[in-house]
Amino acid sequence: MSRIRKAYETRFRHLLRQARARRLEEGLQRMLRRAQALSSKDGTSLAEALSHLDRRLTAALRRRRSVPQPAPARFFCDAGLGGLARWLRAAGWEALWQPAIDDDALIRAARQHQAVILTTDSMLMERRLLRDRIIPAFWLSPALGVADQLAQVFHEFGLVRGQPRCMACGGELRPVEKEALRDRIPPRTYRWLDEYFVCARCGKLYWHGTHWARIQRQLGRMTGS
Numbered sequence: 001m002s003r004i005r006k007a008y009e010t011r012f013r014h015l016l017r018q019a020r021a022r023r024l025e026e027g028l029q030r031m032l033r034r035a036q037a038l039s040s041k042d043g044t045s046l047a048e049a050l051s052h053l054d055r056r057l058t059a060a061l062r063r064r065r066s067v068p069q070p071a072p073a074r075f076f077c078d079a080g081l082g083g084l085a086r087w088l089r090a091a092g093w094e095a096l097w098q099p100a101i102d103d104d105a106l107i108r109a110a111r112q113h114q115a116v117i118l119t120t121d122s123m124l125m126e127r128r129l130l131r132d133r134i135i136p137a138f139w140l141s142p143a144l145g146v147a148d149q150l151a152q153v154f155h156e157f158g159l160v161r162g163q164p165r166c167m168a169c170g171g172e173l174r175p176v177e178k179e180a181l182r183d184r185i186p187p188r189t190y191r192w193l194d195e196y197f198v199c200a201r202c203g204k205l206y207w208h209g210t211h212w213a214r215i216q217r218q219l220g221r222m223t224g225s
């Protein structure tokens with residue numbers, strides 16, 4: 001728990017600074033006490049109470065800014081958010097991800113690709129380029145599962161689902177005549193399905209079978225669309 005509490009402390013400091021709070025540490029302690037009170041009143045976990053306060057303060061700040069956040073062209077997920085990158089791609093969004101990428105390389109790559117950084121690392125949000133919004137970034141609580149992470153990103157940027165992309169690499173999926181893929185399709189699938197897609201980037205083969213349908217259903221639940 002202390003890891004999550006620590007992450008929220010850094011996060012709340014960041015939000016209070018953005019809100020130009022005069023007594024930062026006092027404000028922070030007040031928020032932590034409120035989370036504690038909320039958690040014992042509603043019987044929820046402290047992590048949930050912290051997440052609730054984070055969403056409220058973020059929403060209040062967004063209203064104050066009054067400029068709506070445009071939907072970004074692409075995202076760059078930090079090393080720990082590989083699962084989120086896969087689901088964003090399935091939902092039609094370009095999401096870059098590299099395992100074990102360090103902070104400096106991540107910032108450089110996001111800048112180069114004009115991508116919004118998605119991260120659970122509240123210390124990363126304190127880096128000057130991110131704090132000054134030179135590189136746009138969005139913080140996600142390390143307490144969230146991938147379904148809630150995806151829902152929050154959709155909510156924050158007002159995203160809608162688009163044409164699914166390759167979950168493995170994010171490449172575009174192109175329809176291909178099934179005859180051309182005969183040796184790659186399991187014989188039983190070949191008999192009952194006619195539509196096949198190949199990733200333009202990595203060559204991975206996809207078809208709208210039961211696995212595909214399961215992913216689409218799950219995506220619907222995760223994004224509420």
Ligand SMILES: [Zn+2]
Pocket residue numbers: 166167168169170171199200201202203204
């Ligand atoms: Zn691919």
